Amino acid sequence: MKTPLLLLSAVSLLNACAYKNKEADLVVRNARIITMDGHDTVATAMAIKDGRILELGAEYQILNRYRAKTVYDAGTRVIYPGFIDGHCHFLGYGLNKQKVDLSGAQNWGEVLQRVRAFAAAHPGTGWILGRGWDQNLWPGKQNPDNDSLNVLFPGRPVLLQRIDGHAAVVNQAALDGAGLNAQSAIAGGLLEKREGKLTGLLTDNAVGVFQKIFDDADEATKRKALLDAQRDCMAAGLTMVCDAGLDAGTIDLMRRMQEEGSLKIRIYAMLADDSANFSKYESGPYISDRLVVRAVKCYADGALGSRGALLIKPYSDDPGAGHGLQLSSREHFLKVAEWCKAHGFQMATHCIGDSANRLLLGVYGEVLGGTNDLRWRIEHAQCMDPADFQLFGKYNIIPSVQPTHATSDMLWAIDRLGPERLANAYANKRLMQQNGMVALGTDFPVEGIDPLKTFYAAVVRKNADGVPPEGFQMRDALSRQDALRGMTFWNAMATFTEKDLGSLEPGKRADFVVLDRDLSTTPEPELPQTKVIATFINGEQVYGD
16 A cells, blocks of 8 residues: 555654754855865765764755754865874964064075164063074075174173074173083084184074073963964964974973863974973873874984084085084984883984984884884985985884975075985975875974965975976975875874874864865966965864854
């Protein structure tokens, strides 16, 4: 016997009502959701509750199944998993906003002009701090000295860091306060001298003498810095950052601010290489919803721009500068590696030069012993000897690279390295091929904060001016899909957070970014115009109208 049509309609209506009764906090609709789930899944809507994704699918399916307190209409725009910056200096970026901004200064005279203006606006006897000068932008590319600073500020200490943070100019008042003179010697650091006197130019560990200034910033200063940095990160579509080197006290402040609800961004905190920090984490890593502390950041060498990167052969443009600087002994790195393995921490080491990379890959290999899932990292991996690439795969070491370093350095890196070594530098694709993944970041404030520029530099290998027209060493460009993975899922893998982050899937955290165009299909010339429309963390809109 046929079921009456009226009965079928009633049953269908009841089923529809039952479906619609599923509760959600947020439904996102009218979107193109690139899930990055490994299966190229694209959805048009998703339902979210308690900060996690309930379901993704076709719009009619989600809208018929869920009723939500809030519905977000994406306006047919593209949604990606929240971008993760795999290597940056989150606190440092915020603190820099309270210093003299020296970035882009075209000569030393412009630097001095900015410092004078800052000092006039901030009178007193306290430190004048600045960052961002880059002698590679100046005529003659000569390093500065402190002669003018001594005249302008005879009694007020001044410290002006190079853009990479690995070199600085300090005036005589600062040198005197630190007890530094022409007879001073600092392992892993250089104090430049001229005619038997210090010029005020310091490199690497010599700059570290003044680190206490930053560590001792009061809580109000750090709170403002963290909130300033968070605001800019969220506007850039970042939902998580890896802060590469923090003291335990700052990490405690971050935890308190997250518990208070003022600091919403996720932070993967790397402990700075210091015994005092290690002693606070003897019991192992700290893992919460928005804060993970399970890595140690070390420095093997300095930076290429300040000739502190440790090279196998001398610098091509200044053989007298030697091979660069090794900032700690092999024995020290081995001791840290053993501590990390024993206490469940990831080791992450800054390695720019080919010699530094070889040194730490050897230390890692000795402690790791072979195949593993400890996910230790080399940060930057900037200049490699061809024979050493395979060590990443042999010991399952993650290369953590910053594509904009290539497009910032390319105009002068050939001078430092020469053509033969440059051919094996900034080798993002070859590094990715060792383990099938690479972590991508910006290294802000050394570079800009924008992850969309990371994508452009990784794929197109050109700077903001479109130089070079053919792209820089395109054999090492990443595909668009791999660049997106490096900013999302692979960065989650590199931070042990892939079960919650890095892709948009049921059960995972609802961290996502809304863009005005699809990075996978937008023509290359239009990519730099891409805009972030909105950013969500845990299903909460933290940026956008």
